[in-house]
Structure formats: structure tokens, C-alpha cells
Amino acid sequence: MTKQKKQTITILVLLLLLILLGGAYLFAGNYQKSKEKKESSATKSVSLYKFKENDITKLHYKNSNANITFVKEKNTWKMENDKDFPVDQSKVKTMVSDMAAVTASRQITKDCNDLSEYALDSPSLVIELTDKNGKTESISYGLESAAAEGCYAYTGDNTKEVYVVPSNVTDDFSYTQAQLMTLPDTPDISAQYVTSYEVDKKKGTNFLATYDNKKAKYKDIYGWDITKAYDQTVAGDEDGLQTVFSTLSGLEYTEGVVYHATKKEEKQYGISNPKYTLNVRYYTVKDTDDDSSDSTEIAEKDKTYHTFKLLVGNLDDTQQNYYVQPSGSNGIYLVSADTIASIAEFEAFSCVYKTPCPANTDSLKSLTLNYQGKKYTMTLDKEEKPSTSSSKEYNYTSKVNGKKVSDKTFRKAYEALGNITYSAAIKSSVKLSSDTPVATLQFAEDNKNFTVSFLPYDGSNFYRVKVNDVCLFVADMTTVDSCLKDLAAVK
Template sequence: MKQKKTLQILLLVFAGLIVLYTGVNLYQKQQSYKEDSDQTMVSDLKSLTSISYNNNGTTLSFIKQNGKWYYTKNKKYPITQSSLESLASTFQKVEAVRELKNADALSDYGLDKPTYTVSVKDKTGKSMTYYIGNATGENYYVTYGDKSKIYTVSSDITSSLSYSLDNLIETDTFPTLSTGNLKKVLVTQNGKTKTYTSKKKNLDGISGGLGVFTFGDCQNYYASQTDLVKYGLDKDSRITIDITYKDTDTKKTKNVVLYIGKKDSDQKNYYVQLKGSHMVYLSDKDVVKNILNP
């Protein structure tokens, strides 16, 4: 009799535990749903047509026209489109991790003097200004407009805001060259041309210089004719390196022309430019000498 009573008690306890577990599980789901519902869209704009943000005290502004992004102060600068599209995507739709209820003063979140200020406008003409303050764990405090609401958002929002203008300029690239893929190099200087080919078996020396050639710092993003004269890159002064090579990826024969100008004031680099480009760079003098005197 006692065993039967003990079994009944155990069954009741077990049933109670099941009810308790079900209740806890339901509560957790409700809390999870509540937490998810706390997430809200800070903004949900249409396609952006302008963006500006401050970077180390300098404000950078960009405008999109006919599907292309431009630097507002100088539309001739070749802006990397993928970087601006990524930036636009970040601030077109901003989702909060949570909204702070009964928030303290803006200064408590670094929003009285924001680390970043970002202003955008979409294709409908709607404008919005975001203010980004202190970090909090993996998130940042953000407000916008009249600063009446404060949110936390993912730290991803700041990933592109440290970019300077130089980071956003799309610079030229120089092909990968070696004895294996060089076909012919013509070096024209002072009206005289020297030819290097595999048939002449004189490519080894010049391929050493071309194989390590790189563009250094960009000195001018859109050089005028007056600038070119200053750099020794005008038609009458420059040295022309006409290169025919086999592209290692496409296996197609291609051509690239490199211009070499004067040395810079430190005498450590040469001014160089690619044919068809408006950009002027510096390149190490020893590398250039290996091309000119292989």
C-alpha cells in the first residue's frame, strides 16, 4: 500500500515538473519574441543619392548622378564605386539592436559631441542625419534628427567611416610581369628607341625591373598639362616604356604604356604615369633605373 502511495506521489511530482518545464519554456520563448520585437528600424530610406560624413575633422561629401558616385568637391576624382555603394547600403536601412527607454543625458552616451556625423538624402528627397557616439560592447550609441530617441546599433555601422579620401580613390594597377610573359618592350628616350624581345634574348634584365615595379603614393589625381610639364611627363620630356605581354589570367596578349618623368625633390623617386590615366605617382628610383638600364 505504501509503495502504491509513493508511486502516486512520484507521478504527481513528475507531472508537476513537466508543467513547470513547459511554463519556463513558454516564458523563454515569449521573452525571446519580446527581445526581437524591441528591434526597430532607425531608418528605412529609398536608394541614396548623397552622403557626407566627417573624418578626422574633414567632411567628405559624395553625390550619385546617373548611377555613379562622385566626390562633390571634385567630380574628376575616380571614386571607388563599390566602397560608396557599401557605405550607402549601410545608412539606407539602419536597424537598431534596441531603443533606450528613459535615456539619460546625451553626454552620457557621447552624443553631445558625436564621434561621427553622417548626413544622407535618398532619391525621394528625404534627408536624415545620424549621430554616432560611444561604443558599448559590440555596439554603438546612435541618435538622429532632433536627438529625441537613442538607440544601440551594430558596430558595423562605423566600418567605412574611417576612410579618408585617399582610401576611396580608385588608383591604377600595373600588370604582373616576368620573363615568362613578356613579349616585347620598347624604351623610347630622347627620340631613340631600344627594343627588348625574346628573340633578341635581352628580356632578362629589363624583366627584373618591370617585375618589381609598383606605383607609390599618388601625387596628383587629375594632372593638367601644366602639371605634366612640372613632373617631366609632358610629351617632349617623358620616357616611354611600351610593354607587350601575355596576361597570366586570360592568356591574351595585352599592351600597357608607362611614362617616366623627372625625379622628385628628394631625388628618391621618379614621377610616373600610365598612358590614358590622369594620375601621377611616385616610383622608387632604383626600380626605375633597373628598367632604364637593365
């Protein structure tokens, strides 16, 4: 082959290669443009449907817990199969607002052949809306997308086209029918305005505290009498009672169960034979700042009295809530077990006035101590000082068995009696050795007389304390012995 012929062949081969490379380049460029165009189209948001929110008159949704249809009548949403059901309007309006218009972030496919790939063969949620003109749209939800962009979904009966739609609205459609019930308001009870608090128990100790600053047995203390909890009436401690009353502010119905309970349902949920029955009497005050007003300073004409009753039935299956029925309602609702515990399961002892010897020198006239075979008669005479102020001031003279003693020493020993407090209730299981008092204190004050006796109990840690005819509690032996010893030693 001649040299010239070889050169010609080489040129032809190179030219052919150049043509092939040029074609490949053009093909690749066109392919990339086509791919980019398709991807651009795939990632473009798509409006699936749109309603005017106020035009929607019907909403239906179905999930694993509910299959519910709401219809709007005179701007009020009602349950289609039970028009009397107290629908929570706010929740339904939120649902309607969520679904009035739906836009997909992208289309996954136009030709789906296997809905199970997206869990759309058995949708977890189906929502259907209808407007006043009869236009209907529906959307079915499947799996969360792999990229967590939203949920896979299709609209209507078009199961071929699958989209990714926002999943943040699905929580608003997770309610059961009971969770869509309007809950009654709980009473706004100010602890300081409670005048009676009663808890009756199916099992256990009942409790009743009543306030009457004129007729109560212990009107001279705080005006609170506690009955039912003990064999005898005892004085209530204002701070302890207020702590219990304040738990009413935490009372909240968490969920509806039935809005109009039948006798069968009341029995089923324990309402007909309640575990607890709570009765509260309280008042409200017109045009008065609750935080700044003292209940004892409010005129009766400014008070409006109310009663609140709550029946507490069984625990629910979770053991976290009680079924309850408030007064004035035929419904049954749930309240957390912790709330009921604070309202009804408190210790009565926490509400008891625990100071048998208040030791107020301002009101004391005389004190007689019988201790270790000796009798000490102590008097505190007071003489008003001349003063230009509106408050009265006094000079005091302390005497023991008719002899003057140090006023400072007497006051210190006497006021120390206030350190004696009840430690617990007397236990019937403790074997008592004697009913002979270790010591007896007879108080004569400006407005009352009373006697406090200390009696043997367990022989090592406590004394029984008897105030007049009431003997229900024990006090620390060491504290009592120290106070009695100091009082007997006053000179």
C-alpha cells in the same frame, strides 16, 4: 495579564507579521516582473530608419578627415562640389548599402542629459541620407560601447535617445576624399614581351636595355644590348633582365592624390622634376597563350606594340610611398616605395651577361692561346656522321699546334672556360700596375670571331677582362689561372 489574554495578543502579532510578509512578497514579485519587463524592453532591437537602397539619391558624411557629399545622377555617384571627380563607385555603393537601414541592438536611454558621457557631444562620424522623395535621415556616432556591442549613436536631432548600433560599418566611412578616387589601371605587361626598358635617374646611373635579334651588337648572345649603364655597350643577360621586367607585374596605384594636377601640384609632388623616369616598350599578342609562347617565334603581324611611361616624384610624408604620374594621365597617385625600388633601383650589373668565354664546342673552329710566353693553336675539326635521324652528329678531331690530342681532355679543358664569370665592375679607385695581358684567347667560331684578354687588376683577387674592345668587368683570378693552366696542359 491572564494566560488567555497573552495568547490572544500572540495570535494577533503573528497574524500581523503574516500580513506584512505577504505584502512584502507580493511587492517583490511585482517589482521583479516590472524590472524584467523594463530590461526586456531595453534589450529589444529597435529599427531606427529604413530606406529602399535604390531610392537613395544623396549621401553625406563627416569625420575628422573628410566632409563629403555625394549625389546620384543617372545611376552614377558624383561628388556634389566637383562633378568631374572620378568617384570610386564601388566604395560609395558599399556606403549606401551599409546605411540604407539601421537597427539598434538596444536603447541605452530615453532621456540623455549629458552627451559627453557617450562622446556624442562631438560625434566622430555623422552620416546623412536623402531619398528621391526628399526623406532625410541622419545618424551620429560616438564611443564604442563598454560591452563592445557597437557604438553609441543618436538619430536626427533627437539627442535625448541614445542607442547602441553596429560599428562594423564605420570603417567604410573612414576614407579621405583622395582615397575615394578611382585609380587608373596599370598595364598588363608580360616580362617576355618587353623589348625596351629604360630608367633615367635624377641622380645616379641611367639604364637602357633594348632587344633586337637582328641588329643588336650582341644579337649572337640573347639579342639584348645594355647602354647608358656603362661607358660601352654590353650584352644583356636574359634571365637577369626578365627578373627586372617581372617586377612590373607588382605595379599598383595604392591611392589617388589629385586627378587633374596643375603645374604647381606637379612641382609640389616632384613630378615636374622626377627622381625616376621609366619608359617601357612591349607588345601584346592576339589569341596567343602568353605562358606557352616564345617571343622569338611570334610573327610580327601578330604583335601590337605599346609604350608605358611613369614619372616618379617625391616620397610622401610617411616615406613609404612615391608620388607618380603614368603616361596618358593628368593625375598623381601613390605607389609603394618598395615597388619603385624593384622597378627602378636595381643594380645594372644584375642584368649583364657575365660569361666572357661561352665555350661552346659545337660552334668552335679554332682557339689560339697566348700564355706565359707561349702560343697554343688549338683546332677542333668535325666530320658529319652518317645518320638516318634528322639531327646531325659529328666526329671530332682535336689538335694543339698541329698534333692530335685527347678529344675528351681538350673538351673538358675548353668547356671549363665557361666557369669564368664576371664578379663585379671595374672600380676606378683601384690602382692598375700594368696593361699587359696575362693571357689572350682568340676564338674562331662558325659565325663570329672574338678575343678575350685577362689583364692585371688588384694583384691578388681579380683580373680585368677585355672582350674585343670592351673592358668593364673583373673575374676571379684563381678560377682564371686554373682554366688557363689546364688548357695549356692539354696533350
